[in-house]
Amino acid sequence: MKKAERFTVLGAGHGGKAMAAHLALLGADVALWNRTFDHISVVKKRKGIELESVEGGIHGFGAIDLVTSDIKEAIDHAQVIMVVLPSSAHADIARITAPHLKDGQIVILHPGRTLGAVEFAKVIRDNGCTTDVTVAEAETFIYASRSDGPAQARIFRIKEAVPLAALPSTRNEMVLQAIEDVYPQYIDGVDVLNTSMNNMGAIFHPALTLLNAGWIEHTHGDYQFYIDGVTPSVARMLEVLDRERVTVASSIGIRARTALEWLQLAYDTTGEDLHEAIHNQPGYYGIKAPMTLNHRYIFEDVPMSLVPIASLGKRYGVSVRGMESIIRIGSIIHRTDYWRRGRTVERLGLDNWSVSELTRFVREGVIESM
Template sequence: MTARVAIVGAGPIGCAAAAFLVRAGHAPAMWSPTAGRLRRDRDAATVACTGALQGKVEFELLDSPDRLADFPVVLVCLPANAYAAVLGPLNAGWRSGQHVVVSGALSLAPLWIAAAAMGVQVTGWATTLTTAHFQQDGLLHVNPLRSRIDMATVGAAGAASARQTCAQLFGERFVAADSLLAPALANINPIAHAAEVIPNLTRMESGEAWSLFGNFTPVVGRLAEGLDRERRAVAMAFGLELPSLQQHYARSYHVPQGPLHTMAAAIVRNGMSPNGPAVLEHRYVLEDAPFGLAFLEALGGVADVRTPVLTACLSLLAAAYARDFRADNFLLDALGIPGTAVGTLLARCAAAASPASRAR
């Protein structure tokens, strides 16, 4: 059955999601405050794909955010540092009964949306559907869909209904958890990106072209492993046992598990490594430092879990950028996370508890 889905965000992930929906026979539409890479023809947009998807796909381009209310399902594909500017105004326009899905949700954003929009089902995914990037020739390189995406939801429809909706759109790859903390802590992008960019900040500043996984050396691997241990320790303090970074890479890039630097080499051999950032003002820092690292550090404080590697990386980035990334995360105060108790936060995040699912 053809589904009508609106996508918010015209970056690589939003465009890849639209392409997969079109190929599955659905009818996506997209709204974005900026959509510079899209080829437009009146109310339609075209994206040329390579990789796991080949050829051109066309979908509707919405001329106003007001039209998002016409769609039963809205998939948000935005970096977290755009939440306040883009999602903030949209929160006033969601209608009761809509299902808003946040791809790669950071910092418990679904709780914030649900509090602002009564009667809306809000689902958070731990990661994105796939990895994708625009090449220099304008083609969108799309990797295969991830084999597993952890998710949780808040709203009257419940976890089973939300998981079914996601599966109808993108296939049986979704694992429903009974706490919104599960997908929030399962998102490995902040720790992976911190480990990848910190040793390469001068490359970014100089505008060099460099392979993200081609430069994933044993040093980067050790830093990533240290950050991952702390992420999983924080999760355990909240009763959650989560997949490791190695497991995530195996599922996302379809390479054998092993030391992280050897997995990175396999990703490069398979032609799935994008280039690393060529500018300092990149979401790997501007999004992931405040809404990923600072969020993990705050949760560690709530649960009395030490995070020395994570704190060091966050402080190093703050010094390099002369910027207080902790203060950039407005959701920490909006959700009252500092100073809360473990039990209180668990209770708030279990609003969508499903007896048939358990966070894992």
């Protein structure tokens, strides 16, 4: 695919507004879609978003060419569709976009969490999409950002290197080339199994929230999420979850980074164990905990990040008792069944696949048995 010039951003939260404004300031033709029009009415009235950045980063008024709550209009605009919504919304977005997707379009999930691209591709097919669309996922969200108002966004940091993989991975280079003029930060993520199994949010977010549930409810999040919340005992639980994740990855042929390796790669932080490494990371100081247990660290990261890893483990014979315990606690606290709601191998149509079939699918796109 040639260099993309027309982008549609689906989702007008802090991340979506930051991405739309950033793309516009880089010279792209940008559409912004949100299901609830009231949330984007000010952007439409002002015809853009005011973007601020720290330390001399990109800033200014990003003119948005199309602001709409009409999904067909938004999809028709785009060469590349950027999905910047909670992963719990991915399946629904796939359903409503399926009738409107066109040959040659690229859909990128920011991020996919675990097996997001697999879910999205399955849902659009199940809903009648037969066009040649490439679905890709980023390993993590490229920005640290927030919304300063209905038509304002602020970028605190842009990550220097973010792995991205297409489904199938034979299209990685095509996707990266399409967006490299605006996003040179994206690098080849090998395949969507690699981007999925290196999802560190699955390890840190649910356990840290649930194991500190009493503190969150008592203080309404008025403590340091990582520094105060990661005690030696909590860190031991994180290490168990991390070992399970790495073992599940190994069972499907993936050499996943350990949490310690990731901390060193992302932040140049080291330690003898997770407790020491987390407390050696200056960036974690001052980050407050969620104010409530009704938070995406549970309702998004449990079913969309942790459940699929655990489900893969159970399918391929790996003990995931630590993950199962966190999933169960989250389900009890939220009075729901996150196993039933989550991205299980059964829901994704992968429950009868061998490792070689799964690997061939993510690398070559073979889908006959799905």
